[in-house]
Amino acid sequence: MSVAGEPSFRESVDMMFRRATALMDLGPGLQEKIRVCNSTYTVRFGVRLRGKIETFVGYRSVHSEHMEPVKGGIRYSLGVNQDEVEALAALMTYKCALVETPFGGSKGGLCIDPRAWDEHELEQITRRFAYELIKRDLINPAQNVPAPDMGTGEREMAWIADQYARMNTTDINAKACVTGKPPHAGGIQGRVEATGRGVQYALREFFRNPEDAAMAGLSGDLDGKRVVVQGLGNVGYHAAKFLSEEDGAKVIAIIERDGALVNEDGIDVEDVRQWMNRNDGLLAAYPKAKHVVDGAKVLEMACDILIPAALEGVINLSNAARIQAPLIVEAANGPITYGADEVLRAKGCVIIPDMYANAGGVTVSYFEWVKNLSHIRFGRMQRRAEEGRSRILVEELERLSNDQHLGWQLTPDFKKKFLQGSDELALVRSGLDDTMRTAYQAMREVWHGRPEVGDLRVAAYIVSIGRIAATYKSKGL
């Protein structure tokens, strides 16, 4: 989405990049090398469907190969175009550097309305698109590893993995050619929810720093915070569900394609999602909240936290001045244009930037890739050993209490939790939480440590560009 007079998504990302590099001590040549998109491959291919040949246009853009493989999702949407894919690939480069996943940045897209085709047709289209990319090494465990994005999910990733395996029958690492696969096809526990979970961890870390919350005029923790979310897809649904069910936040509005639901008393996210599943993804007739036809208007509603989790450019010069949320978490990529970002900052709005806020997906994708390369599930070797050690301690404590007549007992709940070794899901969550906390602190240090750095976005760019520059320098560039 681009509003007249505003830069394109790609230009917007570049302008944000330049705002950061203006505060850095990098030579102009290196800056330019980091900024530019290395290559974008466009493919047009035909698939015979419903008795005729349909032609599709797809892209795979590689922004930076300072580390390989490069990583980035594949989007299915009619809005896909070269500018968008390149902007998203650039964001992937910066995101991977910020959360220290050892990848360069890439992105793919197919110009398609996935709802217009049935499952079998989508499989044919996906396999053909994958074939075109695989034969050019634009899908490859060592060079380029896609993942899900808007309009794609586990199902599409499983087809891509199978297509790669069929074309590379002796590659023992074939499964690592794509992440976001279902667990039975080489995926990892916790990947589907990972981006939304990362948004939750990002917000928890933000509120663990009361001075940061105070900059948005907020205090306390997430309990009772009023949340508006746009997009109840993979990212928005999981983020809103976890925040409301686990942290006590109150989701007061959900914005979707066909308008918004509003209820100041709180909306049951799971109930709405079930409703959407039964009603072709539509919210309109949902009985337990007011339906507002002009969904975009609801972005301007008073709330504590606004979570745009659908598409780019939704907060732009046409509505930025009317946005009331003091805190915006960019769960989507690029939801705020460069111009809107300036307007919001001038109003004192705190923005947790996309390259950090939605990095949970690529973080858990990294764990999945490592799992595929090591050919073993996380926790398989350690879990029971961990439980065994904990059991020795519990039994010894109980023996001491009995022998010494101390009269105290461990509660059954404590024993249950303490005796449980970490399975794959627990380890994935621990790794994700650690990543989100560490990356936040790296941004925060720059945000608070340098007076000329006024916001988290510039801080995030400075941290990540600094790391990319260091990699290039160590390569002798």
Ligand code: NAD
């Ligand atoms: P998705 O396709 O699962 O969900 C998108 C949701 O947005 C859908 O429910 C759709 O109906 C809704 N939507 C579309 N147009 C809308 C509009 N105009 N107004 C309101 N709602 C609208 O996609 P997703 O995977 O959740 O991705 C959402 C965003 O998060 C994208 O920007 C994507 O790049 C970003 N992201 C996704 C991941 C991931 O792991 N899936 C990771 C990082 C970033």
